[in-house]
Amino acid sequence: MTVFADYAPWYDLLYRDKDYAAETSFVEARLRDHGVASGKLLDLGCGTGLHALAFARRGWSVAGVDLSDEMIASAKARAAKAGLSIPFRQGDACEAGPEHDFDAVVSLFHVASYQTSRNALAAMFRTAHAALKPGGVFFFDYWYGGAVLARGVETRVKVIEQKPLRLTRIAQSDHDEQAATVTVNYTLFCEETDRGTIRRVDEAHHMRYWFPFEIDAALAGSGFKPATHAAWLTQDGPSSKSWAAYAMAKKAGKP
Numbered sequence: 001m002t003v004f005a006d007y008a009p010w011y012d013l014l015y016r017d018k019d020y021a022a023e024t025s026f027v028e029a030r031l032r033d034h035g036v037a038s039g040k041l042l043d044l045g046c047g048t049g050l051h052a053l054a055f056a057r058r059g060w061s062v063a064g065v066d067l068s069d070e071m072i073a074s075a076k077a078r079a080a081k082a083g084l085s086i087p088f089r090q091g092d093a094c095e096a097g098p099e100h101d102f103d104a105v106v107s108l109f110h111v112a113s114y115q116t117s118r119n120a121l122a123a124m125f126r127t128a129h130a131a132l133k134p135g136g137v138f139f140f141d142y143w144y145g146g147a148v149l150a151r152g153v154e155t156r157v158k159v160i161e162q163k164p165l166r167l168t169r170i171a172q173s174d175h176d177e178q179a180a181t182v183t184v185n186y187t188l189f190c191e192e193t194d195r196g197t198i199r200r201v202d203e204a205h206h207m208r209y210w211f212p213f214e215i216d217a218a219l220a221g222s223g224f225k226p227a228t229h230a231a232w233l234t235q236d237g238p239s240s241k242s243w244a245a246y247a248m249a250k251k252a253g254k255p
C-alpha cells in the first residue's frame with residue numbers, strides 16, 4: 001500500500017481552502033516568463049488532479065502521473081465529470097515513463113519532498129528531463145531546509161466541517177536533523193455527524209527538506225541548465241519565513 005492510500009478520500013476536503021486556480025495562474029505566469037506559454041504539460045505527482053484540470057481549462061494539453069492508485073482514481077473521476085480528456089496514469093515519478101515532447105513539466109505541493117534521498121530526487125528529475133522537449137521547462141516546489149530549521153516542527157490540529165462530515169486531523173512530526181527528514185504522523189478522525197459514526201485513519205508521510213545547492217546539483221546531474229529558486233508564490237529568494245520554495249529549470253536546446 002502506498003502513502004495516500006487511506007488519506008486519498010479525504011484529500012480534497014482537507015485542502016478545500018487551497019487556491020488551486022490562483023496557484024495555476026502563478027505557475028503559468030512563471031512558465032511564460034521562461035518562454036513556455038502553451039502546449040503540452042505533464043503534472044508529475046498530480047494527486048487528485050486539481051492543478052491538472054485547471055491547466056487543461058486554460059488550454060494546455062495535460063497528462064498526469066501519480067504513485068497512488070487512489071489519487072489517480074480520483075483524478076480520473078474528476079476529469080470525466082468535467083468532460084475533460086486528460087490521460088492520468090498510476091506510476092512512479094522516479095521511473096522513466098512513456099511521456100515525451102512536453103513543453104512543461106510541473107510537480108506541485110511538495111512531491112519533491114516526498115523523495116527522501118538524493119538518488120530518488122535525481123531519478124525524478126531525470127524523468128522530468130526525459131519528458132521535456134529541448135527548451136522545455138520544469139517547475140516544482142519543495143520544502144526549503146532553511147525555513148524548516150529556522151521554524152522547527154510542531155504538532156498541528158486542523159478541523160474541517162462540511163455537513164454531515166467533520167474531519168479532525170492531527171499532524172505530529174518527528175524531525176531527524178541528521179537525515180534532513182520529517183516524518184509527519186497524520187491521525188484523521190472522520191465523523192459522520194448525522195449517523196454518529198467515526199472512523200480513524202493513520203498515515204505516516206516521510207518527507208525530506210532540501211537546500212537549493214542540493215537541488216541544483218541533482219538538476220545539473222540530470223541534464224538541466226541552472227535553476228532559479230524562490231519562495232512559493234513570490235519571486236523573492238527562498239526565505240526562512242516560508243517552508244515552501246519552488247525551482248525552475250530548463251532543458252538545454254531550442255524547442
Ligand SMILES: C[S@@+](CC[C@H](N)C(=O)[O-])C[C@H]1O[C@@H](n2cnc3c(N)ncnc32)[C@H](O)[C@@H]1O
Nearest residue numbers: 045046047066067068071092093108109111114
Ligand atoms: C501533497 S500531494 C500533492 C498532489 C497534487 N500535486 C496537488 O497539488 O494536490 C503529493 C503527491 O505526490 C505523490 N507522489 C509522491 N511520490 C511520488 C512518486 N515517486 N511518483 C509519483 N507520485 C508521487 C503522492 O502520491 C501524492 O499524490
